Amino acid sequence: MSGKKVDINSLDHIFSQMVETMDRSKNDIFIISEQNRQSLLQMQKELEIVHSKLADVLIEGDLLEEETRLSRKRLGDVSKHFNTFTEEQVREAYEQANDLQIKLSINRTEDRQLRERRDDLERRLTELNDAILHADQLVTQANVVTNYLTSDLKNVGQALETAKLKQDFSLKIIEAQEEERKRLSREIHDGPAQMMANVLVRSDLIERTYREKGVDQALVEISSLKLMVRNALSEVRRIIYDLRPMALDDLGLVPTLKKYLMTIEEYNMGCKIHFNSHGEQRRLLPNYEVAIFRLIQESVTNATKHGNCQTIWVEVEWFKNKVTVTVKDNGIGFDQRLVRDSSFGLLGMRERVDLLKGEMIVKSSPGKGTTMMFRIPLIEEKER
Secondary structure, eight states, X not given: OTTSOOOHHHHHHHHHHHXXXXXXXXXXXXXXXXXXXXXXXXXXHHHHHHHHHHHHHHHHHHHHHHHHHHHHHHHHHHHHTGGGSOHHHHHHHHHHHHXXXXXXXXXXXXXXXXXXXXXXXXXXXXXXXXXXXXXXXXXXXXXXXXXXXXIIHHHHHHHGGGOSXXXXXXXXXXXXXXXXHHHHHHHHIIIIIHHHHHHHHXXXXXXXXXXXHOHHHHHHHHHHHHHHHHHHHHXXXXXXXXXXXXXXXXXXXXXXXXXXXXXXXXXXXXXXXXXXXXXXXXXOOHHHHHHHHHHHHHHHHHHHHTSOOSEEEXXXXXXSSEEEEEEEXXXXXXXXXXXXXXXXXXXXXXXXXHHTTOEEXXXXXXXXXXXXXXXXXXXXXXXX
């Protein structure tokens, strides 16, 4: 196996195919979103027409009610003084009152139908707005995934030329990509997608509640619906943040780490994470900041997922020519002789450290927790 050369071009082709698939999916979502926007515009125009007609019907109804009241009064006078009116006048009074009553009944029916149509259009407009918002979020998420595939993962492919376990590592990369796609698909399906489906079901329930139990009960259901939408938005933001925190580009390494570790602590109840940064922190080259963040992310993920720990300590020390990172936990630890060459996570971290010409030290034994140390040399200004 050591004599065989890894076909980097084939691996790049796989990356390209994955990126093309994501781009096609993004375009499909965009088309659906545009179709929804066209439907939204049509419904808004129809709603304006319904509002105009409803206003006319209300004015007409007020006039008819006044005329009906006067005709009833006239009919009452005729009935009271029947002998003083001719037969023709009596018949005319009865016919006029009856005709106005029919017109008023028709007016009220039209008013009710227009109100129902207005409510239906407003409900559908709300659903379309939610669908458009969800589609836009999915397009943003697809962009994040595409960037992740074309940058962070591709660096692993470039590092394979000098990796010690070339063929095994390349196969595990592909497997990890597929697992990551499955995980993302599962998280989206079980999280935001399921929540949005529940939103549609709850929307129908609100409509039925409004018809059967009135406005007050419908408002209670709407409050519950708002909470569901808020949770869906929070879940989408969490997924996007796990892929690549946007704050890394804007704020830098330390603020992003603080926010990330706080988020991990929230999602892992019972596990306390302590973070400290020593020395004069500064902005690094983007690939250095991404690499250090990923090293800490992988170490913390391993500690929470496999270490069964209650406390994690993360320390970043800034020196003039290097950055030292220590991630320590009080978990169950592991036997380094058994997992040294079989853990893809450790291999990936070691490859990332090698790319930066750094040093990685692992200290762990069963029952005594795990300590991960990374020493990353920094490039001087004159070397950039």
